[in-house]
Amino acid sequence: MDVLDDLGYQGASPFKHGIASGDPLQDRVILWTRITNDGSISATSIPVGYTIATDPEMKKIVAQGRALATSESDFTIKVDPKSLQPNTTYYYTFQALGYISPTGRTRTIPQPNLPANQVDRVRLAVVSCSNYGFGYFNGYAHIAKQADISAVLHLGDYIYEYQEGFYRDQSLIEERPIDPKNEIISLEDYRRRYACYRTDIDLQECHRQHPFIAVWDDHEIADNSWKGGAGFHTESKGSYIERKMSAVRAYHEWMPIRDDSSNELDSQLRIYRRFEFGKLFDLNMLDTRIFGREKLDATASNEPERQLLGVEQENWLHLNMLAGKRRDAKWQILGQQVILAPFRGASATNSGDIWNGYASARDRLLNFIENNNIDNTVVLTGDYHASFAFDVCKNPFDGDSYNPSTGSGSLAVEFVCPALTSLAFPEKGAGPEANPHQKFNNQTDHGYMLLDITEQAFQCEWYYTNTLKTRDDSTRFAKSLLTQAQANHLIEGEQSRPITNVAVLAAANKAVGVKI
Ligand SMILES: [Fe+2]
Incomplete structure (x- = not known):
């Protein structure tokens, strides 16, 4: 092994915040780590080695390289090794300051032209709203x-x-204290908050075993953010734009996201992006929060030029959906933050903090889907701390344009993800009695969604954790709904079977790293 200069470092393993991977493409994937110097050296740049192999023992090495972790990026590093094989599981380690990290596992995606029936089945986990103080990341x-x-x-x-x-959760204040203690505003604050979250061993383990594809919502910046401000940001806290750019910079430093912007701050705001999983599906990850969103104003919802995505992102999405149709991608997934389907619920309806508050923007999207005969659109939504499923239609409350028993009139389907840990806020009048197109409603439990995707059907399952008060990774299956190809509406499903003969997980290794 290439022994990296230890710079005279005397401390413990520098991989205190784990390792991670993300934004997999057919030939590359982002690998991430952070070098935490315990203070025994004053270097502003630290060499880091990485090794990629096709076996969990790291014997069949396919790529190796070096990079520098610098104070400029809070000693986080990302490498984006190219020339990997599509649809392949890889294992990787980092080396720095005389230590080797635990072994990570990641996976590239199928090549875009791989026929859907050869992609076979793909399973994805979907999470949102992971507040550290509300409990354990079970x-x-x-x-x-x-x-x-x-x-x-x-x-x-x-x-x-x-x-x-x-x-x-006030009862967990000793067990799960956050850092820093203040509301985070400066770049240093945001960096420290990510560092705090990343000390969680279950979050570290999830990053170590799977690539993430992430987008921000409002709390990565400030509550109820939009492009020019935030509900929770007042003038006394300083410039919103400066705060937003600090938050955005820390996000890019700490998340395993590909940054194609050459570090230009304006481009770091552009995180909407697309992944082509063979011809099985296109995944369009969207930003409905800070790139183009106009200020909350429920009374302005129907103004014709009302923007939630912003003109640039909206055009990008339309072009991608047309491209997806042209290349015959079976499913078009929109991964985004706020509820798209017209929805009657107390808090969202009043605040307008969902697509309801941007109704003309929603009309443009739904008209686009309808006018271009785009089938098989599946919307994934976070933010609401509740599990919902919807047939997505222009007017679900009008019996002439939508039939809740047959699903006729529905243009797409939407699955809403529960909070992983954040407080649920059940509201009355948000269920199917008020929303005939709502096919699932659970406003109390925490957990995640599991997607099971084939050429024939797109299935979503909800899994709930049993407690947030202690570490306990038991879960229970709660619900399964699916849409069949070309149906564009939901029907009941059954719990799917795990895929067999998959590459093994990276070996359990609770240590943060070992001395080389
Ligand atoms: Fe949230």
């Missing part, structure tokens, strides 16, 4: 144990910005 722990998951989609609220003691 959902992440359960996902980490499943070898057949190709990637974890995080739909945002990966961290929360609040000060200690606010919006958390």
Whole structure:
């Protein structure tokens, strides 16, 4: 092994915040780690080696390289090794300061032209709203144990910005203290909050076993963010734009996301992006929060030019959906933050903090789907701390344009992810009695969604954790709904079987790293 200069370092393993991978493509995947110097050296750049192999013992090495972790990026590093094989599981390690990291596992995606029936089945986990102070990350722990998951989609609220003691389980304040204690505003604050979350061993384990494909929601910046402000940001806290850019910079430093911007701050805002999983599906990850969103104003919802995605992202999405249809991708997935389907619920309806508050933007999207005969659109949504499923139609409350028993009139389907840990806020009048197109409603439990995708059907299952008060990775299956190809509406499903003969998980290794 290439022995890296230890710079005279005397401390413990520098891989205190784990390792991670993300944004898999057919020939590359982002590998991430952070080098935590315990203070015994004053270097502003630290050499880091990485090794990629096709076996968990790291004997069949396919790539090796070096990079520098610098103070400029909070000593986080990302490498994006190219020339990997499509649809293949890899194992990887980092080396720095005389230590080797635990072994990670990741997977590239199928090549775009692989026929859907050859992609066979793909399973994805979907999470959102993972507030550290509200409890143990048991959902992440359960996902980490499943070898057949190709990637974890995080739909945002990966961290929360609040000060200690606010919006958390007060009984866990000793066990799960947050850092820093103040509401996070500066770059240093945001960095420290990510570092705090990343000390969680279940989150580390989930990152170690699976690539993540993540987008932010509002709490990665501030509650109810939009492009020019945030509900929770007041002038006394300083410039919103400066705060937003600090949050965005820390996000790029700490998340395993591909940054194609050459570090230009404006481009770091552009995180919407697309993944082509063979011809089985296109995954369009969207930003309905800070790239193009106009200020919350429920009364402005129907103004013709009302923007939630912003013109640039909206055009990008339309072009991608047309491209997906042209290349015959079976499913078009939109991974995004806020509820798309017209929805009657107390808080969202009043605040307008879902597509309801941007109704003309929703009309443009649904008209586009209808006018271009785009079938098989599946919307994935976070943010709401509840599990819902919807047939998505322009007017679900009008019996002439939508039939809830047959699904006729539905243009797409939507699955809403429960919070992993954040507080649920059950509201009355948000169920099927008020929403005939709502096919599932659970507003109390925590957990995640598991997607099981084939050419014939797109299935979503909800799994709930049994407690947030202690570490306990047991879960229970709650519900399965699916849409069949070309049906564009939901029907009941059954719990799917795990995929067999998949590459093994990276070996259990609770240590943060060992001396070379
Ligand atoms: Fe949330």
